[in-house]
Amino acid sequence: MAQDAVGAVGARANPQIDSLIRAAQNGDHGAFEQLVRAYDQSVLGLAMNLLRSPEDARDVYQEAFLRVYRNLHAFRFDCGFHTWLYRIVTNICLDQLRKRKVRKEEPAVVETAEGPLDRMDSFEEEAARANPERSMWNQQLRKRIEGALGDLTPRERMVFELRHYQGLRLRNIGEMLGTTEEAAKNCLFRATRKMRSELGDFL
Numbered sequence: 304m305a306q307d308a309v310g311a312v313g314a315r316a317n318p319q320i321d322s323l324i325r326a327a328q329n330g331d332h333g334a335f336e337q338l339v340r341a342y343d344q345s346v347l348g349l350a351m352n353l354l355r356s357p358e359d360a361r362d363v364y365q366e367a368f369l370r371v372y373r374n375l376h377a378f379r380f381d382c383g384f385h386t387w388l389y390r391i392v393t394n395i396c397l398d399q400l401r402k403r404k405v406r407k408e409e410p411a412v413v414e415t416a417e418g419p420l421d422r423m424d425s426f427e428e429e430a431a432r433a434n435p436e437r438s439m440w441n442q443q444l445r446k447r448i449e450g451a452l453g454d455l456t457p458r459e460r461m462v463f464e465l466r467h468y469q470g471l472r473l474r475n476i477g478e479m480l481g482t483t484e485e486a487a488k489n490c491l492f493r494a495t496r497k498m499r500s501e502l503g504d505f506l
Contacts, residue, residue, distance in 0.1 A: 320384055328376055335375070339368055342385070346392055353396045353464055363399065367392045382478065389479045393461060400457035451501035459494035466491055 320341065326334035343364070350363035370391050378387060452460050461480065465471045471479075477487040 317384075321380065324375065324378060324380075324384060328378070335372065338371075342388060343368075346388065349389065349392055349469065350396060352468055353393070353461065354399055359399055363392060363395045366395050370395075386475070386478045390481060393465070393479050397457050397461055400460060404453075404457060447502055448498075451498050454501065455494050455497055459490055459497070462487055462490040463494040463498065 320338070323334045323338045323341070327338055346367055347360055347364045350360040350367075351357065354360055354363065367388070371388060378384065452463070455463065458480070462476055465476045465479070466473065473487045473491065474484045476491075477484040480487065
């Protein structure tokens with residue numbers, strides 16, 4: 304799904320999409336539904352990769368397309384629709400990350416009747432049986448990475464993940480965040496320096 308998002312961000316103007324946008328702007332609900340279907344998996348995948356939470360990703364998905372529906376009339380084709388859409392998605396994700404930082408949430412951990420449960424543990428059970436030492440090291444590294452990401456500012460984390468996990472170019476990231484390529488580059492530099500400082504003994 305992340306690759307879908309990357310491909311869409313890098314895509315050129317699409318006449319078919321432009322036609323759907325104009326029809327939707329004129330009140331064609333079927334055209335808007337087609338527009339949603341064209342981007343729904345990319346939006347959901349991008350939100351999931353940025354927030355690492357299925358529940359939060361679904362919330363972002365719903366809020367993003369609600370905002371698109373409310374504001375589509377204002378879209379003037381002066382930028383790509385994908386850039387405009389992903390700017391909405393990243394802004395909502397930034398809001399989520401800021402709220403987490405205020406509440407100091409750890410979304411990967413869930414409280415159950417048996418106590419805290421790490422959602423990622425279920426994916427590592429077979430690997431743990433096959434190679435316990437490697438699995439333990441991977442768990443430690445993952446927790447350190449999550450901790451280091453949590454120490455970044457929401458914008459630094461967003462830029463870092465869009466660049467290294469989504470593979471987006473700095474120019475695209477700048478467009479999505481409504482800033483310049485140079486500002487995105489500086490933000491990435493700060494984030495990378497902090498990550499290296501936190502993960503030095505693991506690198």
